[in-house]
């Protein structure tokens with residue numbers, strides 16, 4: 001049976017950090033819609049150029065192109081056993097399109113963990129975030145600093161600050177989250193798939209709670 005995990009939570013709640021850790025537990029790929037857009041941007045594709053304006057304003061890229069890009073990725077053979085989705089779906093239209101695409105493959109969403117973090121903590125974490133330009137590893141200058149300033153521990157690549165990580169844009173991303181993505185939480189709650197996780201804890205404790213939630217999958221209720 002396949003496993004499809006949908007990571008939910010505001011910007012900076014730790015979706016990417018935790019999704020990467022779940023890859024080893026579940027043995028299925030991590031697909032982040034934000035990372036796919038940033039890849040297109042760095043490759044200079046038409047899709048990347050189109051998405052850029054929305055991303056730098058902290059708004060959502062239109063559903064049609066987002067759905068097409070993500071569905072194209074998750075229908076690749078490496079996702080046959082399932083996938084950990086991060087940053088998608090972010091609207092009800094995206095959630096319904098995902099269900100339809102999964103249904104066509106005899107799959108369905110199995111778990112939707114919602115990582116709760118306060119708005120103040122979001123701003124604190126995001127403004128101190130650094131990301132490796134080469135391998136995408138995520139650091140935090142306060143909570144999880146690299147051993148050497150500006151250098152990735154994993155691959156030695158350059159660390160950079162995401163263009164949309166300034167406080168003003170982060171506040172707008174939070175607004176967009178409450179306005180557009182809140183209904184998606186209700187969508188999964190109604191299906192009994194939502195699991196609420198305290199994201200204010202240290203990373204290892206959040207990981208433990210997530211692992212427990214994943215391990216309860218398939219156990220009798």
Ligand code: AP5
Pocket residue numbers: 009010011012013014015016017018033034035037054055056058059060061062066086087088089090094125126128129130138139140141143144164173199200201202203204206
């Ligand atoms: P996206 O890349 O998805 O950004 P986001 O949702 O705003 O989320 P982030 O990546 O900022 O945060 P995260 O939850 O992954 O946190 P992280 O693990 O890095 O989207 C970017 C843009 O692309 C959107 O604004 C939109 O324009 C577009 N887009 C993407 N998907 C779209 C879609 N489906 N539809 C339309 N448009 C879309 O952690 C954050 C920091 O905190 C790090 O420094 C980390 O080290 C640190 N940290 C993590 N956990 C902890 C902890 N427990 N304690 C202390 N620090 C921690």
Ligand code: MG
Pocket residue numbers: 015016017032034086087
């Ligand atoms: Mg992320």
